[in-house]
Amino acid sequence: MSTALVILAAGKGTRMNSDLPKVLHPIAQASMLEHAMAAGRALDPERTVVVAGHEAEQVRAAVAEIDPEAEVVLQTEQLGTGHAVRQAQAALEGFAGDIVVLYGDTPFVSPDTLEQMIAARARADLVILGFEAADPARYGRLVMQGESLEKIVEYKDATEAERAITFCNSGLMVCGAEVMFRLLDKVGNDNASGEYYLTDLVELARIEALTVTAVACAESETLGVNSRADLAMADAVFQARARAELLELGVTLMAPETVYLAFDTYIGRDTVIEPNVVFGPGVTVESGALIRAFSHLEGCHVSRGAKVGPYARLRPGAELAEDTHIGNFVEIKNAEIAAGAKVNHLSYIGDASVGEATNIGAGTITCNYDGVMKHRTEIGARAFIGSNTCLVAPVTIGDEALTATGAVITKNVAAGDLAIARAEQTNKPGYARKLMDMLRAKKARMSKG
Ligand code: UD1
Numbered sequence: 125m126s127t128a129l130v131i132l133a134a135g136k137g138t139r140m141n142s143d144l145p146k147v148l149h150p151i152a153q154a155s156m157l158e159h160a161m162a163a164g165r166a167l168d169p170e171r172t173v174v175v176a177g178h179e180a181e182q183v184r185a186a187v188a189e190i191d192p193e194a195e196v197v198l199q200t201e202q203l204g205t206g207h208a209v210r211q212a213q214a215a216l217e218g219f220a221g222d223i224v225v226l227y228g229d230t231p232f233v234s235p236d237t238l239e240q241m242i243a244a245r246a247r248a249d250l251v252i253l254g255f256e257a258a259d260p261a262r263y264g265r266l267v268m269q270g271e272s273l274e275k276i277v278e279y280k281d282a283t284e285a286e287r288a289i290t291f292c293n294s295g296l297m298v299c300g301a302e303v304m305f306r307l308l309d310k311v312g313n314d315n316a317s318g319e320y321y322l323t324d325l326v327e328l329a330r331i332e333a334l335t336v337t338a339v340a341c342a343e344s345e346t347l348g349v350n351s352r353a354d355l356a357m358a359d360a361v362f363q364a365r366a367r368a369e370l371l372e373l374g375v376t377l378m379a380p381e382t383v384y385l386a387f388d389t390y391i392g393r394d395t396v397i398e399p400n401v402v403f404g405p406g407v408t409v410e411s412g413a414l415i416r417a418f419s420h421l422e423g424c425h426v427s428r429g430a431k432v433g434p435y436a437r438l439r440p441g442a443e444l445a446e447d448t449h450i451g452n453f454v455e456i457k458n459a460e461i462a463a464g465a466k467v468n469h470l471s472y473i474g475d476a477s478v479g480e481a482t483n484i485g486a487g488t489i490t491c492n493y494d495g496v497m498k499h500r501t502e503i504g505a506r507a508f509i510g511s512n513t514c515l516v517a518p519v520t521i522g523d524e525a526l527t528a529t530g531a532v533i534t535k536n537v538a539a540g541d542l543a544i545a546r547a548e549q550t551n552k553p554g555y556a557r558k559l560m561d562m563l564r565a566k567k568a569r570m571s572k573g
Pocket residue numbers: 132133134135136175177199201202203204205206207208227228229230262263264265276278292293294295320321322323348
């Protein structure tokens with residue numbers, strides 16, 4: 125059976141107190157919407173429809189980046205979850221498979237759970253995802269009779285007895301497209317909130333003698349985000365899970381709770397991560413690397429045996445080959461550092477390539493930006509760049525070339541050549557003492573006068 129995802133993302137998220145629509149707030153540097161869409165993608169959906177409302181243009185732009193095939197439909201007024209799903213009907217014209225309803229603000233549902241829901245569809249017309257709530261609070265309650273789900277009662281509409289139920293509605297469901305839209309037509313808004321409840325589908329299905337069941341998942345998967353505090357908690361949950369996975373894979377985290385990971389951080393086994401390292405999106409670190417304390421990495425690739433930090437910054441496009449060393453207070457951006465090359469102290473290497481086994485002296489700067497355009501610096505293999513060198517791009521340094529300390533290199537240096545570009549030193553014998561004596565005498569005169 126083919127599936128289509130309908131992802132609800134029109135809600136305002138008032139309690140986020142933000143100009144950014146709630147579903148675009150990030151957890152581990154990917155929006156909640158991206159997390160939800162990624163989980164849904166595991167079902168290999170034929171179509172994906174996102175229902176947007178508040179700040180719909182921002183949502184539309186985000187969706188286009190996450191999945192250009194996904195369609196965004198507008199729910200101009202937020203009249204309830206049932207009303208929201210109906211907005212996807214036109215976009216799903218002609219689709220006869222199963223519809224999986226996801227929430228954009230429920231980012232942690234696992235692909236495994238979604239697959240269990242699909243599996244349960246073989247025995248029921250409508251499948252709801254429920255969970256045992258530690259604190260059921262204001263969740264909708266699932267009224268079960270054995271395997272069969274009789275109805276969902278919203279907290280506001282529930283009796284005391286129903287409020288005592290702890291098996292709650294996550295909001296996620298699977299239903300055949302034809303049944304779903306036929307039943308949605310019948311949903312009214314005569315309830316405590318005056319909203320069109322998606323949850324009414326359960327009772328409407330029962331009236332038609334259709335079968336309805338619930339699948340249970342861990343409460344952590346249904347964690348919804350309504351406030352910044354929830355967002356911080358969701359991030360913490362993600363971090364704890366991702367760190368545990370890395371430890372399991374054979375990565376050493378010296379102080380796991382101080383390492384901040386992104387949703388897509390990949391680290392190979394036997395790599396050691398020292399305390400207080402931050403991973404932005406798009407980082408892969410191969411096996412057997414060492415990332416030392418207080419380093420910040422994003423959009424980069426670190427190969428086997430490389431040593432990074434402490435206090436190193438790898439920015440997008442930093443490509444470190446095997447056994448490279450990037451030391452303290454070094455920034456690398458959009459640059460390939462070939463095997464065995466070293467940039468150990470206080471340098472900026474941007475828009476550049478550094479050849480094999482080349483040594484970049486302390487304080488070397490690639491001057492890549494002229495105020496308007498960016499230019500490249502190419503450095504060959506086994507070259508030696510003296511300390512405190514400015515490489516004014518575009519510029520090329522050949523293999524085994526050498527630049528003297530303190531040089532401002534504006535012209536290419538051929539392979540094997542030595543470039544010196546600094547004012548020559550003159551020594552004045554005895555002048556230092558003379559100068560000091562003169563200054564001390566002057567000070568003595570001033571304090572008398
Ligand atoms: C809903 C469920 C409740 C469940 C809870 C789980 C209904 C009637 N109730 O309640 O049983 O326990 O979720 O979190 O479905 N949305 C729209 N358009 C709308 C309204 C909502 O897109 O008009 C979206 C929201 O952005 C959100 C999701 O649907 O992603 C859920 O809406 P929300 O208002 O949070 O529903 P709850 O009242 O929490």
